[in-house]
Amino acid sequence: SYELTQPPSVSVSPGQTARITCSGDALPKRYTHWYQQKSGQAPGLVIYEDTKRPSGIPERFSGSSSGTMATLTISGAQVEDEADYYCYSIDTSGDHRVFGGGTKLTVL
Amino acid sequence: EVHLVQSGTEVKKPGEPLKISCKGSGYDFSSYWIAWVRQMPGKGLEWMGIIYPGDSDTRYSPSFQGQITISVDKSIRTAFLQWNRLKDSDTATYYCARRPMIVVGENWYFDLWGRGTLVIVSS
Numbered sequence: 001s002y003e004l005t006q007p008p009s010v011s012v013s014p015g016q017t018a019r020i021t022c023s024g025d026a027l028p029k030r031y032t033h034w035y036q037q038k039s040g041q042a043p044g045l046v047i048y049e050d051t052k053r054p055s056g057i058p059e060r061f062s063g064s065s066s067g068t069m070a071t072l073t074i075s076g077a078q079v080e081d082e083a084d085y086y087c088y089s090i091d092t093s094g095d096h097r098v099f100g101g102g103t104k105l106t107v108l
Numbered sequence: 109e110v111h112l113v114q115s116g117t118e119v120k121k122p123g124e125p126l127k128i129s130c131k132g133s134g135y136d137f138s139s140y141w142i143a144w145v146r147q148m149p150g151k152g153l154e155w156m157g158i159i160y161p162g163d164s165d166t167r168y169s170p171s172f173q174g175q176i177t178i179s180v181d182k183s184i185r186t187a188f189l190q191w192n193r194l195k196d197s198d199t200a201t202y203y204c205a206r207r208p209m210i211v212v213g214e215n216w217y218f219d220l221w222g223r224g225t226l227v228i229v230s231s
Contacts, residue, residue: 001170033217035153042203042221043145043153049212054219086153094214095170099153 002026002091004100011106018074020103022087025068030089032070034063035099038083046085047072077107110134112142112204112222119228120194127190128225130204137185138162141207143218144178144189148200158207158216159187194229201226 004024012018022032034047045054047063050070060075070089074081087100115129130142143158157168161182168178180187187204202225205218 031212031215031217035218037153042223043205044221045217045219048217048219049215084152088153088155088217090214090216097155097169097216099155102152 002096002098004087004089004098006085006087006100006103008101009104009106011108012077014079014107015076018077018081018105018107020072020074020085020087020105022070022072022089022100023068024070024089024091024100026092027065027068027070027089029092032063032065033088034072035086035088036081036083037086037102043086074105077105079107081105082107110220112206112220114202114204114222114225117226117228119230121231122196122229123193124229125190125192126194126227127188128202128227129186129188130222131184131186132206133185135206138182140209141216142180142187143205143207143216144176144187145203145205145218146172146200147203147224148197153203156189156202161185161187194227196229196231198227199229 031049035043036046037043050065051063084102090097111133113131138161144156146154156172157178159166159178161180177190204222206220
């Protein structure tokens with residue numbers, strides 16, 4: 001099987017920059033996508049294909065990828081950004097599509 | 109407006125069958141793959157499988173192959189997820205999600221999600 005590894009939690013103060021990482025062996029050859037899930041809600045796409053931001057997602061959300069690690073950055077995090085964040089990608093064989101374990105972002 | 113509308117909460121006993129649904133509206137339903145994603149209580153997301161309504165082409169995660177059946181009725185713009193015999197461990201929220209029409213190779217992602225169907229399996 002294939003695994004994507006995320007830190008369980010990240011905590012920042014409002015206005016600070018939050019960085020959430022996702023590591024996986026296939027990431028040099030595969031795109032990473034990021035989802036935000038607020039408490040009691042369905043997930044929503046915040047970054048796709050490593051760096052692209054869907055319409056309606058604030059500019060403070062950005063993504064990058066280098067080697068075996070992808071990073072979701074929230075510049076000037078706000079209280080409303082508190083949520084679980086999941087990365088998502090595929091292994092090199094194409095057999096395993098997986099989500100990372102999720103990172104709980106606390107902004108307070 | 110574009111939506112995926114999922115069926116309501118189900119409470120079932122172990123061994124019972126179940127079929128839940130996901131209806132698309134506001135877009136060309138037949139042209140977009142629909143995936144199913146499991147979230148067990150307090151846990152993360154797991155990709156289960158995906159179907160193309162246009163021709164019913166279906167792919168399953170190795171972790172779920174043989175445990176579930178994904179189907180579609182494009183005439184009513186609805187995808188389905190079903191179990192023949194539920195287990196306690198099937199208790200979870202199940203989301204359907206749409207894959208964009210154009211993606212880069214196998215780098216699929218999901219741009220539209222339903223609100224989820226809670227399935228509770230308990231004796």
